[in-house]
Amino acid sequence: MIIQPIFMVGARGCGKTTVGRALAQALGFQFTDTDLILLQSTGLSVAQIVEQEGWAGFRTRESDILHGVASADGRQVVATGGGIILSEANRRFMRATGTVFYLHAPADVLARRLEAVPEEDQRPSLTGRPIAEEIAEILLAREALYQDAAHHVLDAGQPPQDVVSAVLQRLCPCAAG
Ligand SMILES: Nc1ncnc2c1ncn2[C@@H]1O[C@H](COP(=O)(O)OP(=O)(O)OP(=O)(O)O)[C@@H](O)[C@H]1O
Ligand SMILES: O=C(O)C1=C[C@@H](O)[C@@H](O)[C@H](O)C1
Numbered sequence: 001m002i003i004q005p006i007f008m009v010g011a012r013g014c015g016k017t018t019v020g021r022a023l024a025q026a027l028g029f030q031f032t033d034t035d036l037i038l039l040q041s042t043g044l045s046v047a048q049i050v051e052q053e054g055w056a057g058f059r060t061r062e063s064d065i066l067h068g069v070a071s072a073d074g075r076q077v078v079a080t081g082g083g084i085i086l087s088e089a090n091r092r093f094m095r096a097t098g099t100v101f102y103l104h105a106p107a108d109v110l111a112r113r114l115e116a117v118p119e120e121d122q123r124p125s126l127t128g129r130p131i132a133e134e135i136a137e138i139l140l141a142r143e144a145l146y147q148d149a150a151h152h153v154l155d156a157g158q159p160p161q162d163v164v165s166a167v168l169q170r171l172c173p174c175a176a177g
C-alpha cells in the first residue's frame with residue numbers, strides 16, 4: 001500500500017500545528033511543520049526573515065521546505081504555513097503527492113484565538129490592520145485557494161480531538177466508531 005503525506009492547510013489560527021501534531025500521534029506518523037522547520041534551520045523567526053528578505057523571500061523559502069519535507073517520507077503529517085497556498089505550484093504539489101485537509105473556521109473564531117496568543121514573531125502583520133480585520137480580509141482573499149488545494153474541508157471550530165477524529169473518518173470511513 002502506498003502511504004502518502006497528509007497536508008494541513010488553512011488560515012492562521014485554524015489549528016494546523018495543534019491538530020496536525022495530535023493527528024500524527026494518533027497515526028504514529030512523523031510530524032512536520034514548515035514554519036518550525038524554517039525557524040529551526042535558520043534560527044530566524046518569520047518576522048526576522050520578512051524584515052530581511054520581504055514576504056517574497058519568506059514565500060520562496062517555505063515553498064522550498066514544502067517540497068523538501070514532502071518528498072522525504074510518506075508517513076508524515078505536514079502542518080503548512082497559512083500562506084503556502086498562495087503558490088499555484090504548491091497547491092498542485094500537495095494535491096498530487098498527498099491528502100490535503102483544509103481546516104475551515106469563521107473569521108471571528110480565528111480572531112479570538114489569535115488575539116489570545118498573537119505570537120507576533122511567527123505571525124507578523126500581513127496588512128498592518130488589527131487582527132480581527134486582517135483575518136477577515138485574508139480569509140476572503142484566500143478562501144478559494146484553500147478550497148482549491150484541499151481534498152477535504154473540515155470544521156476547525158470544534159475541539160482539536162474532534163478535528164482529529166474527523167480527519168481519521170475521512171481517511172478511513174470504514175473504521176468509524
Ligand atoms: N480546534 C481548536 N479549538 C480551540 N483552540 C484551538 C484549536 N486549534 C488551535 N487552537 C488554538 O489556536 C491557536 C493557534 O493554533 P495553531 O498554532 O495550531 O494554528 P495554526 O493554524 O498552526 O496557525 P499558523 O498559521 O499561525 O501556524 C493556539 O493557541 C491553539 O491552542
Ligand atoms: O497566513 C500567513 O500568511 C502566514 C501564516 C503563518 O503560518 C506563517 O507561515 C506566516 O506568519 C505567514
Ligand SMILES: [Mg+2]
Nearest residue numbers: 016017035079
Ligand atoms: Mg502553525
